[in-house]
Amino acid sequence: MNRTKVDEEEYWNSSKFKAFTFDDEDDELSQLKESKRAVNSLRDFVDDDDDDDLERVSWTGEPVGSISWSIKETAGNSGSNHEGREQLKSRNSFSYAQLPKPTSTYSLSSFFRGRTRLGSFQSLSDALSDTPAKSYAPELGRPKGEFRDYSNDWSPSDTVRRLRKGKVCSLERFRSLQDKLQLLEEAISMHDGNVITAVLIFLKRTLSKEVLFRELEVRQVALRHLIHFLKEIGDQKLLLDLFRFLDRTEELALSHYREHLSIQDPEKRKEFLKNCIGLPFSVEDSAHIQDHYTLLERQIIIEANDRHLESAGQTEIFRKHPRKASILNMPLVTTSSTPASTTTQSPRYRQHGKDPTHSHCTEERSSKSGTFSSPVNLKKTFKIPDKQYVLTALAARAKLRAWHDVDALFTTKNWLGYTKKRAPIGFHRVVEILHKNNAPVQILQEYVNLVEDVDTKLNLATKFKCHDVVIDTCRDLKDRQQLLSYRSKVDKGSAEEEKIDAILSSTVSRAATPPQPRETDSSQSSIKCIKGKPGDLQLRLNCNCSENY
Amino acid sequence: MAAHLSYGRVNLNVLREAVRRELREFLDKCAGSKAIVWDEYLTGPFGLIAQYSLLKEHEVEKMFTLKGSRLPAADVKNIIFFVRPRLELMDIIAENVLSEDRRGPARDFHILFVPRRSLLCEQRLKDLGVLGSFIHREEYSLDLIPFDGDLLSMESEGAFKECYLESDQTSLYHAAKGLMTLQALYGTIPQIFGKGECARQVANMMIRMKREFTGSQNSVFPVFDNLLLLDRNVDLLTPLATQLTYEGLIDEIYGIQNSYVKLPPEKFAPKKQGDGGKDLPTEAKKLQLNSAEELYAEIRDKNFNAVGSVLSKKAKVISAAFEERHNAKTVGEIKQFVSQLPHMQAARGSLANHTSIAELIKDVTTSEDFFDKLTVEQEFMSGIDTDKVNGYIEDCIAQKHSLIKVLRLVCLQSVCNSGLKQKVLDYYKREILQTYGYEHILTLHNLEKAGLLKPQIGGRNNYPTIRKTCASGWMTVMVKNPTDISYVYSGYAPLSVRLAQLLSRPGWRSIEEVLRILPGPHFEERQPLPTGLQKKRQPGENRVTLIFFLGGVTFAEVAALRFLSQLEDGGTEYVIATTKLMNGATWIESLMEKPV
Helix, strand or coil: CHHHHHHHHHHHHHHHHHCCCHHHHHHHHHHHHHHHHHHHHHHHHHCCCCCCCCCCECCCCCECCCHHHHHHHHHCCCCCCCCCCHHHHHHHHHHHHHCCCCCCCCCHHHHHCCCCCHHHHHHHHHHHCCCCCCCCCHHHCCEHHHHHCCCCCCCHHHHHHHHHCCCCCCCCCCCCHHHHHHHHHHHHHHCCHHHHHHHHHHHHHHCCHHHHHHHHHCCHHHHHHHHHHHHHHCCHHHHHHHHHHHCCHHHHHHHHHHHHHHCCCHHHHHHHHHHHHCCCCCHHHHHHHHHHHHHHHHHHHHHHHHHHHHHHCCCHHHHHCCCCCCCCCCCHHHHCCCHHHHHCCCHHHHHHCCCHHHHHHHHHCCCHHHHHHCHHHHHHHHCCCHHHHHHHHHHHHHHCCCHHHHHHHHEEECCCCCEEECCCCCHHHHHHHHHHCCCCHHHHHHHHCCCCCHHHHHHHHHHCCCHHHHHHHHHHHCCHHHHHHHHCCCCCCCHHHHHHHHHHHHCCCHHHCCCCCCCCCCHHHHHHCCCCCHHHHHHHHCCCCHHHC | CCHHHHCCCCCCHHHHHHHHHHHHHHHHHCCCCEEEEECHHHHHHHHCCCCHHHHHHCCEEEEEECCCCCCCCCCCCEEEEEECCCHHHHHHHHHHHHHHHCCCCCCEEEEEECCCCCHHHHHHHHHCCCHHHEEEEEECCCCCEEEECCEEECCCCCHHHHHHHCCCCHHHHHHHHHHHHHHHHHCCCCEEEEECHHHHHHHHHHHHHHHHECCCCCCCCCCCCEEEEEEHHHCCHHHHCCCCEHHHHHHHHHCEECCEEEECHHHHCCCCCCHHHCCCCCCCEEEECCCCCHHHHHHCCCEHHHHHHHHHHHHHHHHHHHHHHHCCCCHHHHHHHHHHHHHHHHHHHHHHHHHHHHHHHHHHHCCHHHHHHHHHHHHHHCCCCCCCCCHHHHHHHHCCCCHHHHHHHHHHHHHHCCCECHHHHHHHHHHHHHHHCHHHHHHHHHHHHCCCCCECCCCCCCHHHHHHHCCCCECCCCCCCCCCHHHHHCCECCHHHHHHHHHHCCCHHHHHHHHHHCCCCEEEEECCCCHHHCCCCCCCCCEEEEEEEECCECHHHHHHHHHHHHCCCCCEEEEEEECCECCHHHHHHHHCCCCC
16 A cells, blocks of 8 residues: 555656656657648648648657757756656667658547548548548637647646646646646546546646545546545555545445455454444444354354364265365355264253264264254344255255255244144255255155145146156056056166055046046246236247247 | 458447557557457457457467466567556556566567556556656447447446446446447437436547537438337346247357357267368367358247257258269269359358257257246236245245346346335345345345346336337237237237337327336437438338447347348347347356455
8 A cells, every 4th residue: 555655656756857758758759740630621622732742840840750849848857857767768769760650541549539641541531431522520620728748737638638638737737626626526527537547647646635625525527536546456444544534434344344355364254354343334234243253253163174174084074075165255155065064962962963974073063062053043143044054954955965954944843742744945946955955755755755746746746756656646546547658667676666556456446436637747837926817928938949940 | 250240230340440440550659569458358459450460460470368466478579568557457468578688689669548548557657666667558339239230339338337336437437438439430320219217428429429529420321210219228138038939048158258158068979071171079179150151040039949940841851962963973063063053062060060050959949947937037027926036036045046037037127116115125135144144134135226126115016017018028929920029028018119119100109008017218310411412212121220229238139130121121230339238147147245
């Protein structure tokens, strides 16, 4: 931060003297060209002389391109090539000599700036469009101010114009506050962010913070540019001061908080977040920030513990499921679903933890960190909603193939001691997640059976090849036809086939009732269709165009 | 080479030629052999205006992308950096230049800022001690790039964020400059309409720029009848919805960049002929999409449902044409057939490509998840259950679908409800932060600032009023033979395009109430023309409107405008300009706060 500030000062301090480095030699050349063109473009109004002669006269009365003109132009900047540019000098002058005289054909920018050479333009317009020959854009001609480029005493508006053209230009002349503000106003009215920023840098350097802030408060456009600029160069300190001055406390807090993104070291990040907690966030946000801190704090403890366990090689769980990445800075939900945290059994899990691996883990991890990293604990601390918790825990347990835990997740006991299965996310979703984690058919079957909606159940069972469920369901529905068609899908001579045959033969008499027509596809989705307009929906959503080709 | 640019009502090749001319002019300034070091982002837009052959003609021998440390060896006299004015790029350039100086023969360095020189960047170069090494430091004002015969874009990805979040007017300034350039080439636009804060500012800048230039009138006969400037935040809803036109879906699923799309190669595996054969099957298939391709021009703007039948019809026509060879008996007939072969081959290649693309897209659109998402979107746009926590969104979060998808849906719900109830908003926020990480609190704030995700104020939902008055809500439409622009979203008419349509007929006075609800002022300005240039419209001749979307436009909106242009009794043809061609995903992404 300090560095940039110093450098800026250097830049603007020195710009006055260095305004004429090589760049400006080039500049001179282009100015030469520009004025020549300007004069040429004036020709049209002055006379009809078509000679392309260089002996044109500039506004100041000197013939453009004459030696005296060049000297006058360079005089203001003489003695500028000091400060370590020596080594470049030779090369610069070399290339200067090498520079070709720019062929002043028509170009977009020259056109835009009105420095058109009539002759070359004609060819373009002839070639490309039917626009009349005199179709250059005099209304886009040179701004008046530019003709006085060579005077030393630029008005604020001329200075701003110069800056806008990307020319180095000293602002040091503007000493009084009034001058500076006028300069700023001028830049603002130009709407050019580049120039506004340039002026702001100058003001930032030459005005006291208080004055700068006060004046910007009434100039919102410039203020926004300064904020943007400070963010860009990373001058966090001044930015925070500014927000404080403006009493924009929430922005202040957020802007401060943003800094944590660039802190890599977890301990430092943690400390930084700790400091953020007290900042004036909105009520909801401050709760989130607090959570962010707490989470990282725990992640650090868990990480250290896991690493220790992993390196010791004691824990089977890590051998089976090596940690892919550090847990640090992971989102909360990911944190509560990594093997490390989920292996730590909550008391509730322990009752069911008959699996040797888990009992082992449980014993291993009854330390302080264990209680921190248990999902149930995380759930409580961070108020994770039920649904989200179940989904996360389910996926994590399934990955570990801990089917008992999965079972426990959905088992609720009522006060009479009866157990009941309940899933806040719906069992169809449970089945899908289990399937994604390669659960065996026996397990899938158990949960498919718990799906309440018959159609959905049948679909899922078919999709995941839970033959028994399909067969039983068809039997219960007395859907002979579907059973028949399903027979072709099971393996020849398998137990399933036998079962189907048995049912078919035993129900011959009862199967007289015609099977109910049933939608087999996307029954779920069609429920979700917009009420009352199934036909339209079909029309709108039927993206199936395969039959067309 | 770019003939498709001149197909439209306005010949945009004029603009392209002008831009190319300027590029040549700059290259000629640096005499001798050259190597160009590219800011990678720029290669896309530059590709639209120039091929390598143009650069080669001007002694460009090598091209590199801008990277840290040393430049690759190249035996050239000039090294030219083509870069955007970004501070981080300046650091890389400095590294390049410094490591270059230490070895070998001296080179001439130049830098070309696109679209603009920046004092801030030059200061950074100076701080790093390399500013003096550059002989030419120039700017190349590539403001508006012609994409198609009726489409121009500035391709400035940060424009929306700058305009609506940071209130930085720089991109508006560029937009105004681009418009001045257009006016220089195509004549003064006599009438300017606008809606929104940014539109107002651009109009002000244009008027000021015009005043600043001396001299007499622009004597180009005006091509455009009027200009409509529209703020993106007037219609935040449209880009959030999933586009359902062919081109829109390609963009949603694969992302179109600078008119190119990269596709998974499997479907394009070596076929008999066409471009597909050469590519390695592991490399993504890259295709250029623009109206130069006859078939694409025909189907790009159709609802995806209508694409299949067109493709199958084309297939029949082409097979029939190939069958013709059996009928060719005489030498003359055979000769004629052979002369048509190249054209037929091209048509077949193009058909094969688009059939493959359509298949790829169909795989997505027929998936259950796509269907569910679309259903939720359409419920929101019809105003159903927008004030409750949505189950599908909850599921998406729980299953950790991409954050962008989740944010897009939540924002859509918020916009359709004129803001969410505080309780609902808090719930979503908590879920998102817990699942995707707390640091996204910054992103959520950005979305809130942009008005995409906010609490409902005063418990008033304005969306139904807008929907009714502009008929921009969800309704039943014919997607195959559309009669209304709403076909592009299979039932939702984009508000932005509806505003344009209502402006041309019967005029905005009819919807004053809606205009008051929408943010920002609406206005009209006139730029007087000298009598010689005033147009006398022939009966039946259409007006030409330049419509400029400040903050981005989607392909579906472009399609809707093209649809209006083609209406027989429409009376208006549109040329579309924008700061960026975008979709909901790229838009949300541009608003996300990324870790440093």
